[in-house]
Amino acid sequence: MRPFHFPCSRSSSKLPTDLLGFALLTVLCLASSTDSCIDQEKSVLLQFLAGLSGDGGLSASWRNGTNCCTWEGITCNADxxxxxxxxASKALEGQISPSLGSLTGLLQLNLSHNSLSGELxxxxxxxxSSIVVLDVSFNHFSGALQELFIQSTIWPLQVLNISSNLFTGKFPTTTCKVMNNLVALNASNNSFIGQIPSSLCINSPSFGVLDLSSNQFGGSIPSDIGNxxxxxxxxxxxxxxKGPLPDELFNASSLEHLSFPNNDLNGVLDDANIIKLSKLSIxxxxxxxxxxxxxxxxxxxxxxxxxxxxxNYLYGELPSTLGNCTNLKILDLKINYxxxxxxxxxxxxLSNLMxxxxxVNNFNGTIPESIYDCTNLIALRLSWxxxxxxxxxxxxxxxxxxFLSVGWNDFTNITKALYILKSFSNLKTLLLGGNFNHETLLADETMDGFENLQYLEISGSSLHGKISLWLSKLTKLKIPMLKSDKRTNLDVSVPNMRFYGIPFIKNRQYQYIHTTINIAKNGFTGAIPPEISQLKALDMLNLSFNSFSGEIPQAICxxxxxxxxxxxxxxxxxxxxxxxNKLxxxxxxxxxxxxxEGAIPTGGQFDTxxxxxxxxxxxxxxxxxxxxxxxxxALPSPTSSTDQFGDKVIFGITFGLFFAYGVLLDQMVLKRLRSLQGILIYQLYEQS
Structure with missing residues (x-):
């Protein structure tokens, strides 16, 4: 709301009756005469607006003849x-006018999460000479960043965020040398190449945040970062x-977050170095x-x-000192030795563990009783x-x-396991396959629970008995869809989804969480219960390699x-x-x-x-x-063995479609092809 102004015309018929009133009126009139942005700065904004091919509706607010201090997204200082x-997030399209830099009072410029393009x-x-915070992240800026050779002793810029764009080439090292007050630089999610600029800390003694993730930087990590x-x-x-973490890096004793995943770094983690990072949180x-x-x-x-x-290739036992990390929330040691x-x-x-x-390790023994004191656990994966x-x-x-995944170990007593787990009201994913070998699954129709289960897998256990009707009671199965960032293809919709099996998805924008029942490779007998048709959200059903008899229930339709x-x-x-054929x-x-026997249906998907x-x-x-x-x-049966055909079925169909929610890493994914206990675990992760 604009402030109320007294009339300041000299022809006013009502004059102040005392000196105090006159002084007050004079101050108010002077204030009202400057209660508008400077015309030159208004022209700069209008020039910026004119350069946009899509203004996201700004023109409705940014109108000449009005006070630009009241325009959408604009704030002014006392002068x-x-x-x-x-x-940010205004659906802006087009290019940025460099004239914005002439606004001598401008402290913060945030144009993030738009569709701006061209060179920055x-x-x-x-x-x-004034900008302190510059944020142009999540746009479509492209090309190489120019080197700046402007001789200046003081650049006020403290925060530079150019992440999630399309920048290429080497990062401008000369420019880094003159950013004397830089505190935070985020250049992640681009296509920069070359080495990390090593002069940031030397020229910016207060430098505190550097994010270069998801680029194409290479070479070794410069030892100067230790400064x-x-x-x-x-x-x-x-x-x-590539190469080891330099010893000098650990001299940066203020580090709270050290993150270099998915590179080719090697070497060992030295006791004397790790102990220097006493403030480390991640x-x-x-x-x-x-x-x-x-x-x-x-x-x-x-x-x-x-x-x-x-x-990685870590081996040996876990140090008992790990129990001293009482603030630990995530312990991720998967796929090592x-x-x-x-x-x-x-x-x-470690009661804070989530x-x-x-x-995929070689841990043995029973699940330690002390782990059940971690009552905040939301995900536990002990498979393989x-x-x-x-x-x-x-x-x-x-x-x-x-999320509970304990598949491919040597657990016993599946009936006890199911009775313990059935009352876990938050349980959505349960992976038990490859355990309970040759046990009988009791057909206890009184069993209930598992009301929120979305994925159940008990394949490869050679279980016997009839399929239990309690499976048909899992009526709350859902098929949520994961949304991914279009530029990075990183999942952004579910916290800690990286744990659940999809660290990132290459060349895809979306990935489904399939609602699945997989009880393949067991010894179940009897008829397929028609009640399975009550699972309306089911999109994958695998009953292969069992001993089911009778007819295919029409209710599956x-x-x-x-x-x-x-x-x-x-x-x-x-x-x-x-x-x-109506599916x-x-x-x-x-x-x-x-x-x-009989004729194969025609029409619909059966023609494919x-x-x-x-x-x-x-x-x-x-x-x-x-x-x-x-x-x-009648044609004779094929001469190829059942096992060979079964392998073709499993690898050609099940593995190609099955594992999108937590199962991908559980059953198939390794960064490298690796033999574990005589079992070949195939890598689909890099191909996805």
Missing amino acids: MRIADILL PLEGLVSS CSMLRVLKGGRNNF LDLQQNIFSGNIPKSIGQLKRLKELHLGE LSGDLGKINFSS IIDLL NKFHGEFSHRMDRLRSLS NLTKLVMLDLSNNNLTGTIPLEL NFLSAFNVSNNDL FDNSSFTGNPKLCGGMLSHHCNSAR
């Missing part, structure tokens, strides 16, 4: 000079850095080539909240280790669990969202229900190696399935088969 231009006019903005006595955040993940060195033991001095990092050392009994770690002192990821024994009733304390249906390698009889989303279908979907059923005819329905002769 009515423009101090802030805050136009560093000269005039970075070299401005950054005020550096708190150093991030360089997803680049091409240490992220995953997806590199580090080897050796986890240093015992890690326990002296009292402020440590996140430890990410996954996907770590071993030993976890019972040596006092997890009771995520534990030990996927050598754990054994039964689930403890104390596991009931982990009621916050949303009610699962209208099915994308994949695999009933292969069972003892099913009868015909293929014609109504299945419009069905893209993978397999009923091979059963005893089905090839011969391999139906082979091994000599009584079937029509469709893609050479055995026509009017022929009296």
